Amino acid sequence: MTSVAAFDPQDLRIRPMHADDLRLVERLSSSAFVDLEARLAPAGQEAPSGRSVQAAQIWIARTARFLDSDPGGCWVAEVGDAVVGFATSFRRETTWFLATYAVATPWQGRGVGKALLDAALQHSRGCVRGMLSASSDPRAARRYKLAGFDLHPQMTLSGTVDRTAVPELRNLRDGTPGDQEWMDSLDRGNRGAGRGRDHEFLRSVHRLRVIDHRTGRGYAYSNLDGVQLLAADNRRTAARLLWDALAAVPPGRSTRVAHVTGANQWALETGMEAGLSVRLDGFLGLRGLKPPAPYLHHGALL
Ligand SMILES: CC(C)(COP(=O)(O)OP(=O)(O)OC[C@H]1O[C@@H](n2cnc3c(N)ncnc32)[C@H](O)[C@@H]1OP(=O)(O)O)[C@@H](O)C(=O)NCCC(=O)NCCS
Known part of the structure; x- marks a missing residue:
């Protein structure tokens, strides 16, 4: 398996997601978001926990539906035989939506996310509107803004x-x-x-x-x-x-x-x-809305 240190962008392969990938990409997304929360949490805040078993099952069932309805919107990134990231997107009528997008923490900041988002955005061709919900990760904000989305801060x-x-x-x-x-x-x-x-x-x-x-x-x-x-x-x-x-x-x-x-x-x-x-x-990311x-x-x- 290629190590992060020895990574050559030419080793990166973006391919359509398959049903066999679902368990792995669910785990990948859970840990990428836990790591992000831990990175952004104020000092002293309780460590975040990953998705519960039930939430993971719902996540997989939801993503399986995207694979069914929008196979052209769902992609994984591989380096050697390891899946290092993924993006799922779907179209409803003439709006394109990004559902989930994550790169495994050690692989972030190396261009994997850009290649994945470019692949998912191919699925937005012909859509006059786009919508996505961005985390607070500055890498995500950069990718979305450069892809032409207006960013609107959101609160919880x-x-x-x-x-x-x-x-x-x-x-x-x-x-x-x-x-x-x-x-x-x-x-x-x-x-x-x-x-x-x-x-x-x-x-x-x-x-x-x-x-x-x-x-x-x-x-x-x-x-x-x-x-x-x-x-x-x-x-x-x-x-x-x-x-x-x-x-x-x-x-x-x-x-x-x-x-x-x-x-x-x-x-x-x-x-x-x-x-x-x-x-x-x-942020809420919007195009044409x-x-x-x-x-x-x-x-x-x-
Ligand atoms: C958001 C995410 C999918 C992007 O994938 P990635 O592989 O890290 O993205 P890339 O390396 O292609 O692009 C990151 C960009 O941010 C820049 N960047 C890296 N670290 C940064 C930082 N700390 N602050 C600001 N920008 C940063 C990079 O230089 C790059 O920009 P460039 O291509 O113009 O040089 C990934 O970082 C991730 O999984 N984050 C945690 C989960 C998450 O937030 N997912 C998005 C949900 S909406």
């Missing part, structure tokens, strides 16, 4: 919810497949593309709550860790959906509301009222 709210602050909530219900059509049209307004069958996957792993009322429409997917995706046609409806998700977090359990851009002040206001604290956390609002994107399904 976290903490335990002050339950005395939860308002009375009306007109919410569990979502059904019958809601998908209007949910897709909301997404077309926000990101230029509906989700189609991605809703099936989201429903299989998250709780779906909706408001479909004369005062507004919106939907939110969440799990025990917090809200994972939220879209609405007005801020008040969005805030009610967020409160509903926060109220469902078991008492005392810490929660996270990630991917809050400056265009979503309503989410900051709700989070502050709920007693959560805020920190900067990466304005920062969506009211909208909290999904990290991989955007």
Whole structure:
């Protein structure tokens, strides 16, 4: 196996991802993100842990779907017989999305990421819009900006919810497949593309709550860790959906509301009222789109 020290860029091979690669690339991404978190964490902060077994299974199932729907968007980088990085991307209607992108820590900063992103971007040909969620890694920001994405800082709210602050909530219900059509049209307004069958996957792993009322429409997917995706046609409806998700977090359990851009002040206001604290956390990268609002994107399904 080629060592990092002896690496010659000519040894790098970019090839399509196969189903056989899924377990390995999941492990690679988990450790690349743990290493990044440890690198960026303030001194004294608890060491980050990797993905749980259940989260790893969900990650693999989600990535297998990208391989099925968008084989041309999923690539791995090899040096000798070792997989050292990968990128997965997909198209929905005329928007291209980058789902995940990582290079094994020892191989970072050597041009592997550029070659992978170039391959994934081939899959964006003919798409008028693009969207990705960037970590706080300055290498990622550099790659995305140089690839023509506008970078919008995003924030993460976290903490335990002050339950005395939860308002009375009306007109919410569990979502059904019958809601998908209007949910897709909301997404077309926000990101230029509906989700189609991605809703099936989201429903299989998250709780779906909706408001479909004369005062507004919106939907939110969440799990025990917090809200994972939220879209609405007005801020008040969005805030009610967020409160509903926060109220469902078991008492005392810490929660996270990630991917809050400056265009979503309503989410900051709700989070502050709920007693959560805020920190900067990466960028939303956009091409041919304005920062969506009211909208909290999904990290991989955007
Ligand atoms: C982001 C990532 C995939 C990029 O892959 P990579 O192989 O490191 O990327 P490259 O070497 O092709 O490019 C990195 C660029 O950043 C520059 N760079 C390296 N270290 C840097 C640093 N500390 N600060 C700023 N720029 C840096 C490099 O010079 C290079 O720019 P150049 O090509 O113009 O010279 C990889 O670093 C990674 O896995 N990071 C952790 C996980 C992550 O953040 N993934 C992205 C999720 S959105």
